[in-house]
Amino acid sequence: MSAGYNQATLLGRLCAPPEELQTRNGKLFIKATIAVSVQRKNAEGIGEEHTSFVPTTMFGKTAELFLKYVQKGDMVHLGGRLDSNEWEGNDGKKRLSLSFVVEQLNFLPNERARAAAPPPKAPAPARLAPAPKPLKPPAHNDLDEPEDIPFRSTIYRDVRKSRLSRRNCL
Numbered sequence: 598m599s600a601g602y603n604q605a606t607l608l609g610r611l612c613a614p615p616e617e618l619q620t621r622n623g624k625l626f627i628k629a630t631i632a633v634s635v636q637r638k639n640a641e642g643i644g645e646e647h648t649s650f651v652p653t654t655m656f657g658k659t660a661e662l663f664l665k666y667v668q669k670g671d672m673v674h675l676g677g678r679l680d681s682n683e684w685e686g687n688d689g690k691k692r693l694s695l696s697f698v699v700e701q702l703n704f705l706p707n708e709r710a711r712a713a714a715p716p717p718k719a720p721a722p723a724r725l726a727p728a729p730k731p732l733k734p735p736a737h738n739d740l741d742e743p744e745d746i747p748f749r750s751t752i753y754r755d756v757r758k759s760r761l762s763r764r765n766c767l
Contacts, residue, residue, distance in 0.1 A: 603678040609633035627660045629653050655699040676701035
């Protein structure tokens with residue numbers, strides 16, 4: 598069987614305080630619901646906003662950071678994967694649910710941070726800075742490349758030389 602690809606991204610707002618839980622081993626994980634709104638056209642062709650409420654799960658350090666810095670209503674950008682869970686309901690029918698397992702958490706500016714920040718100050722009057730000293734050009738090698746590039750290796754130079762010599766031979 599070939600390997601699949603399971604990656605998803607969410608950009609939305611936290612709906613309610615997350616639920617703190619522990620694994621059987623006592624490690625922290627949380628469940629939170631993220632509201633994701635999109636614009637789409639209805640049956641009459643009129644654009645309207647549709648909101649989906651996506652259940653998410655976070656583990657370890659990601660869960661700790663989320664609890665510490667994200668509050669209800671805050672916008673977050675999440676990267677991760679979809680995870681399915683099958684179970685049998687009380688009526689004997691099989692049920693399926695999807696959850697978003699967060700693997701990457703990106704904080705975004707939010708209203709709370711803007712309200713707490715002091716208003717921007719007027720810029721100070723500009724002062725003339727002393728003229729910068731002219732930079733001396735870097736030393737170049739026979740390939741007309743700077744010698745002081747730290748990540749260039751001798752292998753790169755050898756490959757580059759062979760390409761140039763092949764080009765000159767054609």
